[in-house]
Amino acid sequence: MIWHITRKELLVNLQSLRFLIGLVVSALMMGIVGYVLVEDYAARVQKYIADVQEHREALAQTKVYSTIAVVVDIPPSPLSVFSRGSQDLPTAVQVSPYHVPSLIDEAGGSASIGLSGTSSQPSNPLLRMFTSIDLGFVISTILSLFAVLLVFDSFSGEREQGTLKLLLSSSAGRSHLLAGKYLGALLTLAIPLTVGFLEVMILWALHPALSFDASVWAGVGLVYLASLLFLSGFLALAMFLSLYAKESSSCLMYLLLAWVTVAVVIPAGGGFVAEYLRPLGLRENMLSESERASTEFMKALGRIDYRQIGPWNNVSTNPFEGESFLGITQEEAYNRLAYNQKVVPMKFQFAEDRFRVVESYARALRSWGRTRDNLIRPSLCVAYDNIVKAVAGTDVDSFDDVVRKARLYRDMMMAYLRPRSGTPAWFTRVFDYPDVQPTESNQKYWQSLIEKQGEQAVEKILSWDRVSPLDLSAMPSPAVGMRGAAERVEGALPDALFLFALCLLFLVLSILRVRHYPLN
Amino acid sequence: MIQAIDLTKRYEDGLLALDHLNINILPGQIYCLLGANGAGKTTTINLFFNFIEPTSGTALLNGKDCTKEPLLAKQFAAYVSENVMLYGNFTARQNLDFFTKLSGRKNLGKEEYYMVMRQVGLPERAFEQRVKTFSKGMRQKLGIAIAILKQSPALLLDEPTSGLDPKAGAEFVELLLRLRGEGKAILMSTHDVFRAKEIADVIGIMKEGVLIMEKTKEDLKYEDLEKLYLKYMEVS
Ligand SMILES: Nc1ncnc2c1ncn2[C@@H]1O[C@H](COP(=O)(O)OP(=O)(O)O)[C@@H](O)[C@H]1O
Ligand SMILES: [Mg+2]
Numbered sequence: 001m002i003w004h005i006t007r008k009e010l011l012v013n014l015q016s017l018r019f020l021i022g023l024v025v026s027a028l029m030m031g032i033v034g035y036v037l038v039e040d041y042a043a044r045v046q047k048y049i050a051d052v053q054e055h056r057e058a059l060a061q062t063k064v065y066s067t068i069a070v071v072v073d074i075p076p077s078p079l080s081v082f083s084r085g086s087q088d089l090p091t092a093v094q095v096s097p098y099h100v101p102s103l104i105d106e107a108g109g110s111a112s113i114g115l116s117g118t119s120s121q122p123s124n125p126l127l128r129m130f131t132s133i134d135l136g137f138v139i140s141t142i143l144s145l146f147a148v149l150l151v152f153d154s155f156s157g158e159r160e161q162g163t164l165k166l167l168l169s170s171s172a173g174r175s176h177l178l179a180g181k182y183l184g185a186l187l188t189l190a191i192p193l194t195v196g197f198l199e200v201m202i203l204w205a206l207h208p209a210l211s212f213d214a215s216v217w218a219g220v221g222l223v224y225l226a227s228l229l230f231l232s233g234f235l236a237l238a239m240f241l242s243l244y245a246k247e248s249s250s251c252l253m254y255l256l257l258a259w260v261t262v263a264v265v266i267p268a269g270g271g272f273v274a275e276y277l278r279p280l281g282l283r284e285n286m287l288s289e290s291e292r293a294s295t296e297f298m299k300a301l302g303r304i305d306y307r308q309i310g311p312w313n314n315v316s317t318n319p320f321e322g323e324s325f326l327g328i329t330q331e332e333a334y335n336r337l338a339y340n341q342k343v344v345p346m347k348f349q350f351a352e353d354r355f356r357v358v359e360s361y362a363r364a365l366r367s368w369g370r371t372r373d374n375l376i377r378p379s380l381c382v383a384y385d386n387i388v389k390a391v392a393g394t395d396v397d398s399f400d401d402v403v404r405k406a407r408l409y410r411d412m413m414m415a416y417l418r419p420r421s422g423t424p425a426w427f428t429r430v431f432d433y434p435d436v437q438p439t440e441s442n443q444k445y446w447q448s449l450i451e452k453q454g455e456q457a458v459e460k461i462l463s464w465d466r467v468s469p470l471d472l473s474a475m476p477s478p479a480v481g482m483r484g485a486a487e488r489v490e491g492a493l494p495d496a497l498f499l500f501a502l503c504l505l506f507l508v509l510s511i512l513r514v515r516h517y518p519l520n
Numbered sequence: 521m522i523q524a525i526d527l528t529k530r531y532e533d534g535l536l537a538l539d540h541l542n543i544n545i546l547p548g549q550i551y552c553l554l555g556a557n558g559a560g561k562t563t564t565i566n567l568f569f570n571f572i573e574p575t576s577g578t579a580l581l582n583g584k585d586c587t588k589e590p591l592l593a594k595q596f597a598a599y600v601s602e603n604v605m606l607y608g609n610f611t612a613r614q615n616l617d618f619f620t621k622l623s624g625r626k627n628l629g630k631e632e633y634y635m636v637m638r639q640v641g642l643p644e645r646a647f648e649q650r651v652k653t654f655s656k657g658m659r660q661k662l663g664i665a666i667a668i669l670k671q672s673p674a675l676l677l678d679e680p681t682s683g684l685d686p687k688a689g690a691e692f693v694e695l696l697l698r699l700r701g702e703g704k705a706i707l708m709s710t711h712d713v714f715r716a717k718e719i720a721d722v723i724g725i726m727k728e729g730v731l732i733m734e735k736t737k738e739d740l741k742y743e744d745l746e747k748l749y750l751k752y753m754e755v756s
Pocket of ligand 2: 563
């Protein structure tokens with residue numbers, strides 16, 4: 001019974017002009033956005049491969065342990081075609097003895113190594129709230145508008161056309177009619193959706209630089225299901241509202257109003273409202289606390305006695321970072337080693353302390369972000385966007401996960417480095433290259449070299465370039481990948497359930513309402 | 521088969537459109553409900569299909585309460601409206617197929633649809649034509665074809681012949697008589713006194729929601745229905 005109505009609805013829809021227009025518009029939009037984002041993804045993959053290579057080479061050139069910095073590059077998600085996610089999420093996380101990665105890379109005085117892909121500004125993904133145009137956006141705006149145009153007159157149209165009574169004089173009940181029409185509209189909408197997905201898959205398959213494994217296809221399947229769920233929910237809402245107006249024209253007005261509210265006003269307005277609710281002074285607090293910690297740290301350092309012995313050549317020190325000494329005497333190396341044995345643990349401690357300050361700021365912002373998310377979640381579009389982001393792994397949670405894994409990796413790295421922090425190789429290589437030591441005889445020799453060949457000759461001797469890199473093969477390397485499929489699905493689940501519940505709610509309300517829908 | 525017990529409808533705006541209607545139509549009977557515009561004829565028929573809910577009283581189809589068990593009750597009756605409207609982009613047969621399936625009849629072949637369309641007098645060329653090109657008469661015929669295919673024991677027709685040309689009207693009457701012959705209980709509202717007299721077994725005259733007269737064919741043999749009708753319309 002319901003199926004016959006569904007079939008009829010489908011046929012009527014397919015023969016309608018609005019379907020044709022909607023199909024063309026959505027196919028065009030999804031094709032264009034899909035094309036742009038597939039290209040964008042391919043470019044980011046290239047960049048990622050180059051970055052990984054560059055960072056690996058840089059690490060392989062490390063000359064002393066204290067300057068080790070592992071840059072964990074985050075592979076771009078192939079599903080980012082569907083959801084670019086929060087804009088400006090860093091593409092890499094840096095891990096070093098003096099830097100504990102946090103969700104927010106702010107106040108990281110020691111993070112002097114420019115992370116590729118990040119801007120020069122400190123990255124704070126928690127403050128971004130408007131996402132970019134991606135397939136998820138097209139689906140949640142264009143296809144939901146399509147849904148509105150499809151069902152705004154599903155009852156009023158039949159009433160005005162005069163077929164409603166004949167329909168209901170059959171053995172079909174009103175709720176059968178509702179269900180049939182609902183499913184018919186859903187099947188109709190599934191066509192542009194499927195066409196859009198096929199377009200993207202073809203673009204992927206045709207792209208010479210891209211290839212995908214089964215898990216990606218499974219992800220695409222999930223996004224497809226999520227899109228169907230979203231459209232089901234939106235249709236249910238539209239259906240429900242359409243039962244409140246007698247004339248098709250006023251139905252259309254109501255529904256367009258609802259569409260603007262759900263697709264535009266709530267997502268944007270919620271963000272603005274949340275901006276007012278943002279805890280004030282958090283950032284200032286964090287910065288001043290971080291400042292205070294630094295000052296205290298510097299004071300504590302000052303209390304440690306240190307007297308330099310002999311000249312320093314080609315030395316770089318910074319209390320917040322690793323240090324490297326090349327042109328010093330053995331005596332000074334031992335002197336420095338003794339100093340370091342007191343100071344390095346303090347530096348490690350300071351890194352942890354500063355991390356805690358930044359992290360507590362991050363957590364506070366995160367919980368404000370959750371409030372904001374909850375504020376705008378009632379909009380089906382937002383819930384849908386959340387699902388797609390979670391499945392695609394482009395949400396803040398996924399990035400948070402990467403950072404957490406990077407921290408775990410740092411623990412392993414520190415287990416390897418801690419024993420080495422008490423050795424000369426932590427900061428110098430003078431023992432391997434006695435000719436760089438500014439001993440009296442060496443200095444005399446350098447003087448003569450300068451006279452004969454100029455400054456460059458000495459610079460060559462005192463250059464780190466001569467120094468062979470450390471053998472880091474025993475150091476653990478990071479295994480920080482994207483979250484597993486199960487985790488991502490788990491991340492998407494709350495919003496999916498919410499969407500499902502909304503869909504059911506609107507359907508139940510529609511069924512209650514249709515019983516009293518006036519036929520005259 | 522078609523029964524109303526103290527059936528009353530007061531619309532939301534307070535208008536009493538139907539006031540304690542009592543009728544009982546047996547199988548093989550044609551009951552004509554006569555009345556001017558606004559008398560409450562459509563209201564009566566709407567109540568049987570649960571298009572609207574009665575204020576009080578009961579409408580029964582084959583003993584089933586049309587308000588409490590509408591889905592069950594509706595199975596026993598087919599509906600033909602004053603102006604049958606169908607899906608314009610579907611052909612006659614597609615419309616027939618859709619509504620017949622909705623009434624729970626399955627596995628009907630093309631031939632069976634054609635047969636019924638012939639029976640109601642639709643021209644052969646129209647069978648596979650889109651309904652949006654149909655005249656009102658053709659649509660009324662298709663409407664009755666839908667009703668026939670439902671194979672229900674009761675038939676409720678709301679001014680089915682209004683606006684039909686005389687020939688089409690006469691064909692329509694033929695058809696109704698044949699259906700009566702098959703033992704169907706038929707309720708037809710009309711304001712056409714002549715046609716009512718021609719076919720009705722029982723005639724009821726309705727005025728402002730009240731059934732003011734009900735006479736059988738026998739009662740009317742020696743009376744002039746038209747005069748009666750006008751007389752009843754005058755007094756109030
Ligand atoms: N939905 C409605 N709401 C209010 N009044 C109505 C409604 N439908 C019909 N009426 C009124 O009820 C009365 C009976 O109408 P109706 O049953 O359509 O008469 P008929 O079919 O005999 O011409 C009329 O006065 C009409 O204006
Ligand atoms: Mg009427």
